[in-house]
Amino acid sequence: MSKNKIDEKELIFRKVKEKERLTFYQNAMLSVNEFATSSLGFSWKRFKRILMLNRLTFGLIAKIFMKDMVDYAVVYDNKMVAGFTILTSKENYALGNVFTIPEYRGKGLASIIVNKVTSEFSDKPIELNVDIKNEIAIHIYKKYGFKEKNRTKQFIENIPFQTKPFAKGYSAKILEYNDLENLDKLRKEIPQFDVILKAYKRGLKKSKKRALQIETQVPCALLEDNEIIGLGRAVWSKTTPHTATILASAILPEGTENYASFITFITTELIPYDIKKFNWNLSEKTKPFENSFVSFLSKPVRESIVMEKEIEIN
Incomplete structure (x- = not known):
């Protein structure tokens, strides 16, 4: 596969379909695989099984408890290659679950996503949480105007x-x-x-x-x-x-x-x-x-x- 950057014009941004929701969350969780394994006390294999068991309830949960949260797919060549979630509140937007599948990393998708989000959701402040070790993501967020608000530690x-x-x-x-x-x-x-x-x-x-x-x-x-x-x-x-x-x-x-x-x-x-x-x-x-x-x-x-x-x- 070519390492050339992908042009935003080649991408489709749309809401995640119900049949894609499991794949979306599996991809999103890949970036925190180690965290899910060591911190929450169960293996990645078990986590995927939990997602499968909850597959039928995802739609109901989204409708009842997460009506202000929307998952977005970034599609390239008919394939979901990246994604993100927007949570809307009265005060701001929260950006989360930002991911790019491994084989499409290094092609500028993260920058395209952040640029898209800051352009489309510009009427309120946008907040996000990024791992302190994720220097690449921090650099991208700063490039698009994000500033450090505070820090958190999880025990x-x-x-x-x-x-x-x-x-x-x-x-x-x-x-x-x-x-x-x-x-x-x-x-x-x-x-x-x-x-x-x-x-x-x-x-x-x-x-x-x-x-x-x-x-x-x-x-x-x-x-x-x-x-x-x-x-x-x-x-x-x-x-x-x-x-x-x-x-x-x-x-x-x-x-x-x-x-x-x-x-x-x-x-x-x-x-x-x-x-x-x-x-x-x-x-x-x-x-x-x-x-x-x-x-x-x-x-x-x-x-x-x-x-x-x-x-x-x-």
């Missing part, structure tokens, strides 16, 4: 996970639906708290008899003298049945020193569900808890740069 830890006991007067509990009436302090002090709370409400309302359960969660509350001063939850799905993600950033400043103890409480509650590992991200949202928590963690499995391209004002 994977085993369960049981021990840190330190709660300080006197502090404790934690499983969040119950009745507790939602006693969150005025959090609502006043935490930005966009009502948006955060929606995720907890969905989990509390979820029926065990529901035919299709995409996500399972354990919602918890951090307390100071029996008053709720923070929320945190563990989330996992059928695709990663033994690894949960810990989401715990809606916590008032007075709970910071007990953050590690709160995470230990949450992870202990996962043991009956046969959860073996948990994933926690140091990000802009969890930065306030870095000093009180990161010392209990092992080395990060992945470090990323969050980049953003702002709206260009002519």
Whole structure:
């Protein structure tokens, strides 16, 4: 195959067809093969099997839960050679799942994709997350106006996970639906708290008899003298049945020193569900808890740069 660059005029950009969705995600995951294997605790072969098992639900998931997320195929000579995903929110666009299949790398497709995205989705800022080791991609993004916004680190830890006991007067509990009436302090002090709370409400309302359960969660509350001063939850799905993600950033400043103890409480509650590992991200949202928590963690499995391209004002 010639190593000549491909001209954008030779390419077709279109939405991924339902019958192509499995192939799309297999190709997208090739770039994180090592991450999926070592971090999430299962082999690439098993990951592909999970994709196959979920094949019939992809369309339903996309329609119900991902109506603002669109997968795009880049077609050359009737073949999907690259792709990307655009997630639309009120504030911005998020660019993800950018891939080029191995035999078409080095032909300028990544630059064409980024140029296309920045041209077509120019009415809002565009945000993306790129591995800190992916120097080629970082160079391309900078070339098209993306600037570093912040950095993230991903940690994977085993369960049981021990840190330190709660300080006197502090404790934690499983969040119950009745507790939602006693969150005025959090609502006043935490930005966009009502948006955060929606995720907890969905989990509390979820029926065990529901035919299709995409996500399972354990919602918890951090307390100071029996008053709720923070929320945190563990989330996992059928695709990663033994690894949960810990989401715990809606916590008032007075709970910071007990953050590690709160995470230990949450992870202990996962043991009956046969959860073996948990994933926690140091990000802009969890930065306030870095000093009180990161010392209990092992080395990060992945470090990323969050980049953003702002709206260009002519």
